Amino acid sequence: MKAIVDHSLCEGHAKCMDNVPEVFEVREDDRSYTLLDEIPEELRAKVERAVQVCPRAAISLQG
């Protein structure tokens, strides 16, 4: 599974980073970046929660 952040939506709310710091990092440009190309199975539930709570609905999952 991959997580993709749409940078035309992301405004740096950092809810993703609060929920799964292993996967998301909000950088100086106020945008979130994914740190892992493949999301390990044990983080799946947390990443799904991040998708749900992102205020801009900017995160999508593939695979």
Place this chain on the structure above:
Amino acid sequence: MNAANELLTLQNLDITDTELYVRHGYPWAAWDLLRRQAPVFWYQRPRHEPFWAITKHEDIGYISRNPNLFSNTQILRLSDVETVRIGQRGRVRNANRYGGSPEDPPDFIFMDPPEHRQHRGAVSRHFTPRAMRRLEDHFADLADNYVSHFASVVVDEMTAKGELGVVDVVHELSAKLPVAAICEMAGVPEEDWEQIFRWTETLVGAGDAEFRRPGENQEQALRRSSGEWRRYNEDLVAQRMKDGFGADLLSTLMQSEIDGQKLTPREISSYLTLLVAAGNETTRNSTTGGIKVLLENPDQLERLIAKPELMPSAVEEILRWTSVVIQFQRTATEDLELRGQTIRKGESLVMWYPSANRDEDVFQDPYTFDIGRDPNDHFAFGGFGEHFCLGAHLARWEMRAIFHALLPVLPKLQLASEPELVAGSLHVGGIKRMLVRAAG
């Protein structure tokens, strides 16, 4: 309708009559019934175009995440037919005066992606959490000043009049920080804040005689205040041209380019108005409502005083509890199904945010005020997605600052009146007055 002894049913419930809001507050019981019995409900009542009433958190979330299916460009807020007509006449007048068409979006909330992203993106960096953190200390200083002014007014009143000494929270406290914060960010000089405040009040409250001049009707009040405000904005733009750009929002708007094109003077003015009005007409009411709910729940107030680190979650709970924005409207762009109901292309859907914020499928004991609530995925800033409130962090930081400064003061206050709601407003639950006095 809905006399206290009459049983509430889908046939007789009413969620659109603003006089009922003024008399009884939000129609919580009607929303509860809709969520339970008809969460996607074709609502037909006199004085309103029919619409689908959407009351479940999940459905509002779905609509908000799918701006391609649910458009903002046609109509944005539910109003009675007369108010809708006033709006249409205003659009025609503006098009005649400035060129363009009455169909042009009045501001960027009336846009869908991709245009919406470009226009919102022009100013969004002013509102990010990082931008807000830079203002944190400044907000705290402002909040301390406003709260100590307020506390001294309360004490003076009590000294002068004893039991009869009451103070209006709205004007002596809640209104101040939101005006100051958004006007400073926008680049509006301090001597004009008072005037700006009056224009925003009229924009939302023109349906209430208190915000009109004697002899004016709703339409005349709206025309006057929006015309005056637009001319003011145009002068401000001219002045900024002369003085040179700064770090404020106005300078950003003036320098922004979208597809290689600068924003037009009309766009600059309407975006400025949108941001300033949105910054004013919301946080003021959540602050007032937050003071009320903390005074009514002394156990929660004590808990917050004992553990001030709960402030961020207390503010989220105040936002959920007060649910100041009542509704936004969308138009279906194709035929679709929602909870078994067939929605036709062109039909409109109205998302009732306060109802989502009491949804028992999402919030445990939704009618309990719990400053430690976690998780708290409320929709006080709208559903998550394309149009999520741009000023969410600004509102949060303002409220944290105000309630932090208020903590030592609140236990010495008591409510002296129920909040008085602005008449004729179905979009924002505006509070025009709420009286408190020093606790005896």
